[in-house]
Amino acid sequence: MQLNTPNALRERLSRPATYKDGIPILPGALPLVGHVPFNLGDTLTFLREAAHQVGPLFWMRNLGSETQLVCMGEPGFELLKNRVTSSEFIREQAPDFIGDALLSRDGAPHRSLRTAMSGPFTPRGLTSSGASALSAEVIEASLAKLPSGPFSLLAETQRLALDIIFRIMGIDRSELDAFNHHYREFVLGAFPVKITVPFGPYWRSVRGRRWLDERFSRLIVAARGRTDMKGTLAALLAARDEQGQELKEVDLVQNLRLVALAGHETSASVMAWLGIVLAQRPDLWRQLREEAEAAPALPQSPEDLKRHPFAEAMFREVLRLYPPLSATARQATEDLTLHGKHVPKGTMVTVPVGVYGFDPAIFPDPERFDPSRWMGRRLPPSAIETAPFGGGPHFCLGYHLAWMEVVQFATGFARELARRGLRPRIAPGSAPAKLRYLPFGQPPKKTRIELVPA
Numbered sequence: 001m002q003l004n005t006p007n008a009l010r011e012r013l014s015r016p017a018t019y020k021d022g023i024p025i026l027p028g029a030l031p032l033v034g035h036v037p038f039n040l041g042d043t044l045t046f047l048r049e050a051a052h053q054v055g056p057l058f059w060m061r062n063l064g065s066e067t068q069l070v071c072m073g074e075p076g077f078e079l080l081k082n083r084v085t086s087s088e089f090i091r092e093q094a095p096d097f098i099g100d101a102l103l104s105r106d107g108a109p110h111r112s113l114r115t116a117m118s119g120p121f122t123p124r125g126l127t128s129s130g131a132s133a134l135s136a137e138v139i140e141a142s143l144a145k146l147p148s149g150p151f152s153l154l155a156e157t158q159r160l161a162l163d164i165i166f167r168i169m170g171i172d173r174s175e176l177d178a179f180n181h182h183y184r185e186f187v188l189g190a191f192p193v194k195i196t197v198p199f200g201p202y203w204r205s206v207r208g209r210r211w212l213d214e215r216f217s218r219l220i221v222a223a224r225g226r227t228d229m230k231g232t233l234a235a236l237l238a239a240r241d242e243q244g245q246e247l248k249e250v251d252l253v254q255n256l257r258l259v260a261l262a263g264h265e266t267s268a269s270v271m272a273w274l275g276i277v278l279a280q281r282p283d284l285w286r287q288l289r290e291e292a293e294a295a296p297a298l299p300q301s302p303e304d305l306k307r308h309p310f311a312e313a314m315f316r317e318v319l320r321l322y323p324p325l326s327a328t329a330r331q332a333t334e335d336l337t338l339h340g341k342h343v344p345k346g347t348m349v350t351v352p353v354g355v356y357g358f359d360p361a362i363f364p365d366p367e368r369f370d371p372s373r374w375m376g377r378r379l380p381p382s383a384i385e386t387a388p389f390g391g392g393p394h395f396c397l398g399y400h401l402a403w404m405e406v407v408q409f410a411t412g413f414a415r416e417l418a419r420r421g422l423r424p425r426i427a428p429g430s431a432p433a434k435l436r437y438l439p440f441g442q443p444p445k446k447t448r449i450e451l452v453p454a
């Protein structure tokens, strides 16, 4: 299949490959920076063209001359199950940022933490804790304040998604600005250079993390004494692992931090892309508006969600074509055979979870944005169809929350604009270009939406 790859990139990647351990090294690397600039830009096109040129298993060049193994297809997806791979390397790679949380644990320690944490994030758990109601409240309040002149929908959804996470953790509305500010400081830790210069990014990140951790601890202590509290933190305090043990405070703090990190930019990006697609497709906008206006309110339970098959299909189709995370990684815990090639124990393997949505064997005519491919099904999506959320034991804990909040957002957006007699349009001169991953696959900040008479 011929891909829609820019000619210059195709020419680079079609140069003759060299080999390491019998596996091709992707050609076309730039001096010093290797393939990093291609991988941070439109990474999905880059990875698909790379596989088209050299096959589904290849070495990619990082900064310097370091190489990184990429494995696509079924064998790559299989690695996510962590039978012959591990995620524990994350603890060493990101001790301050992720630390000892769900994402960096494996085996029994991961299982018991995950058992305790899963209940509040199931569809029932989200409804019974009141988290879905809190999320609907945040979404409706934010949408009511949308201006009609050109604005960045991403900036709006980033704020809204973080507010949802903090509200379901039991943080009072009056404290959201302070939490937002310190969280923004904390995420400066994603900056690769870790030098402690006062007021430098790393220093500010550490200071932000300390503030968040201290406030999360206080929140936990206060919540333990309350019986009237709604939301996910209250549900997590009541949760037990398979030994009947409650979550330790240190685990709660580290994982609340992880939930804020993992559950905010991702959902924000999907909501923003969804609005951008609707602004470009009046046919989809009409369909969504009809469904949204027929519902009595924003959905808050699994039963309510059944009334929103089109909004759900939009959520899935946006995720397929604009996945927030392009890839995840695992470390081999034993010698492996991948696509017939030997890969030694200890090798880091990148699994591009964002690429599966473009596989024509899974999604016919994959380039076409077509929500109807998700509708009228009797079975839930298969594991490979939900690959943007990962797979195996680390499959996204927030899958049902993301599904609920994006359907709420789509429905709320349509209802709010219908109430004001408006429809969304891309502001002249700001049409979205391709996806860029830095590190999330967000729409460009300069893409502006405007709301015009319907």
Ligand code: HEM
Pocket: 080, 087, 102, 103, 104, 114, 121, 258, 259, 262, 263, 264, 266, 267, 270, 323, 324, 325, 328, 329, 353, 387, 388, 389, 390, 391, 393, 394, 395, 396, 397, 398, 399, 401, 402
């Ligand atoms: C569209 C939105 C989202 C996408 C695409 C997404 C994607 C992912 C992916 C790919 C992973 C697996 C990483 C790996 O296997 O290495 C993951 C894990 C995780 N996600 Fe999400 N996520 C989303 C929303 C959320 C939300 C709303 C939350 C909030 C609860 C969340 C919390 C987590 C957590 C805690 C993990 C780690 C699970 C574990 O290690 O057991 N995510 N997510």
